[in-house]
Amino acid sequence: MANTYNIYKVKPHKLEQLKEKLRTVGLAEQKTHVANAYSKTFYYSEVNPGNDVWWWDTYRTFFKDDLPAPKNIFNFGMLLCQHTAQPETIYAVSLGKSHFYLSKFIQLDFGIDLAIRMADENSILLKKSRYFTGTKRQDVSSYQQFQIDSYEPGESVDHLKLKAADKDIWGKRNIIFADSIQMDMDKAPLELSEIFEQIERSYQGDKIIHLPKLEAVTEELSGELDSVAFESLKRGEGGVAIQEFQVHGVAICFSFHDYDYRISARTEGDTFRKSLGNTLDIASVSGFIQDHAEITNINEISVQFKNEESGAFTKPLKELLDFPVSFDGADYFLKGGEWFVFNQTFMDYLKRSLESIDVVVEEDLIEADFQRWKAEKERKIAANEPVDDKLTYREAYFNQKICADRGFVLLDRQLTLIQSLKKKKNQYRVEVADIYKSGEIISVKISETNSELIYNIEQSKDSIELIKRKTIKFDKSVKTASLWFVFEGDIEKITDYNSIQFLLAVESWHKLVKGFGLKPKIYISKHVV
Structure with missing residues (x-):
């Protein structure tokens, strides 16, 4: 038996x-x-x-x-x-x-680490994955016949x-x-x-089996990452993720309840608590930490879930956090309250997908030329001489130069008013793109800051989705969606940029563009100072 x-x-x-x-x-x-x-x-x-x-x-x-x-x-x-x-x-x-x-x-991942050494990949009947690109966060898939090497970029x-x-x-x-x-x-x-x-x-x-997955870091490194994460929380960075289903060992448990939340922290000298109602977000967590200077460690904080039907239970805050941390040139991610890094197979799938995007190495942005243009424009503005606009930042110069030299249409600062999807919220403005020509919309970003680059990518995703869903009026044909990055260093391929967070954001954009039937394209220029 x-x-x-x-x-x-x-x-x-x-x-x-x-x-x-x-x-x-x-x-x-x-x-x-x-x-x-x-x-x-x-x-x-x-x-x-x-x-x-x-x-x-x-x-x-x-x-x-x-x-x-x-x-x-x-x-x-x-x-x-x-x-x-x-x-x-x-x-x-x-x-x-x-x-x-x-x-x-x-x-953690004891079973998965064993599977890659003794399992038959052809026989996969069920697979659960976490996704770090696109709109999916988690996914459970069943198979009649699994196709080897069919994992998606960004899948763990x-x-x-x-x-x-x-x-x-x-x-x-x-x-x-x-x-x-x-x-x-x-x-x-x-x-x-x-x-x-x-x-x-x-x-x-x-x-x-070559499986894209996360791998646990050492406990010593985990302690350092905890400190970095705590400071990020104080600044209101990151996110809180309440998963619709969780895995305990091999058991996949779905959640069918809405909860009220209470955040608490137990320090050596005191215990602090605050009821948060039915919303748990990073702003409330950050505010709680800022209100109590005695809290100095992320592991001191926990969240109580309460529901009339299922009672109450408590989880460490770390188990609910969903954000990456950059430390010593690498990027780390939380899963179930533990720190992980992507394995090489994950990176290989991501690299393969990113390098399938059409990339064009373009003309440099010469800082000296920009400074001369800026000085002359500021002189004209001060002298009340006629100018097309009063914009004097680098992207305005670069966009106008591309349009003048190549016949693109300038869209920079053409904002469209959008009604918020949430009731009683104000309208907001979205910038459709920077330049346009012959069915191609291009978003341009000059920055070495990860957050600014990723923001530009997210803005491009928003505008593409709004255009394709006809939420905003855009009377031009769109066949290609492009990103144009101006980097400080020598970047010839998008995968030369050393930031997993940036590359995951690009891959997420890549998926969305292809999902709408558009051609993705990337331009790369160098900022010559």
């Missing part, structure tokens, strides 16, 4: 913390068996008062008078397995809801259902890989040592 096992790998330095967590959630230690090089201890919800049934009060008038209030009782347990000769090797087998309590103590895979490559060792059944592995095996719990040893051997093998 096959048994289902959901196996996690525990970080050895977190073992005692895990045991304390098991105790606090009501898992009492039972018996320990030592067999085949592993000590196996079982924990069980011995005293389980159960949960209130939320609909009992709502429908109380329909029940008999003498019925006691019911409780939903869900028993759960965990088998903790530690190698007797190598105590740093620890596995946990979760039963029932115990997987909810494991996230802070396990090796974190959940797979497929078969093992070596059927003699792992059998022919499907296995689910994520933070844990879930498999059906014809083995009793006391025989799991054989599975653990096979996992350890597989980890020593070569990678047989």
Whole structure:
């Protein structure tokens, strides 16, 4: 008879913390068996008062008078397995809801890291991914026949259902890989040592699947990134993401509730709390931090979720944050409260897509020419001599020069009034593009600042979408959408620019442009000072 096992790998330095967590959630230690090089201890919800049934009060008038209030009782347990000769090797087998309590103590992506060494990529039946470009944030896809090497640029895979490559060792059944592995095996719990040893051997093998994914950073680096993230939060940068579904091990849990939120922080000297209503955003988080100078660490902050039906639960703020951090020339991302960096396969897919965009290396922007133009224009303005406009910034000069030399139409500063999609909000203005010619709209940006470059990309995305959806009136034909960047350094390919955040923004723009049936194009100029 096959048994289902959901196996996690525990970080050895977190073992005692895990045991304390098991105790606090009501898992009492039972018996320990030592067999085949592993000590196996079982924990069980011995005293389980159960949960209130939320609909009992709502429908109380329909029940008999003498019925006691019911409780939903869900028993759960965990088998903790530690190698007797190598105590740093620890596995946990979760039963029932115990997987909810494991996230802070396990090796994240343990299952995915195992899959790339022992799974058969052709047999993928289900794949869950997080996306860092385009409009999708997460996606779960099922397959009748998976096509190898069909991952999207900007995609990071974190959940797979497929078969093992070596059927003699792992059998022919499907296995689910994520933070844990879930498999059906014809083995009793006391025989799991054989599975653990096979996992350890597989980890020593070569990678047989090239999967785009995030990889965890060291704990030392994680501490430094926490400090950078905290300062970013104080400045109101980043975002908060309440996911519509979450993954706990191999379990994909969908959320069907709206919540009220309360943010809190516990420092050495005090505890601070603030109710936020039903909206949790970066502005409220930043304001809370600014109101309490005693808060100095991102790990001191947590958020309570409260709902009449499901009760209340609390999450560390870090698990809800959704923003990248640049540090020492690299970019890092939060997932489930842990810091990650993209692996080389992710970068290869991104690079391949970006380098498919038509790129034209264009004329330089000569700073001396701009300064002469600016001085002459400022002289004319001061002398009340006739001028077309009073714009004297670099982009105005560059755009006007391109139009004069090549017959483009100047759109710079031609703003279109748009009604906000939100009720009772004011109208806002959007700049359609900078220059236009023969079906091509071009947005120009002269900057070395990531935030300004990305803002220009986002503005171009907005204008393309508004034009194609006919939200704004634009009576010219559009067949090509272009970005024109003026960089300080020697950039010949867009992938020469050393910022993953910028490249992800370009890829997001690339997807949107192609999605509307337009041709994407990029111009690159150098700012010669």
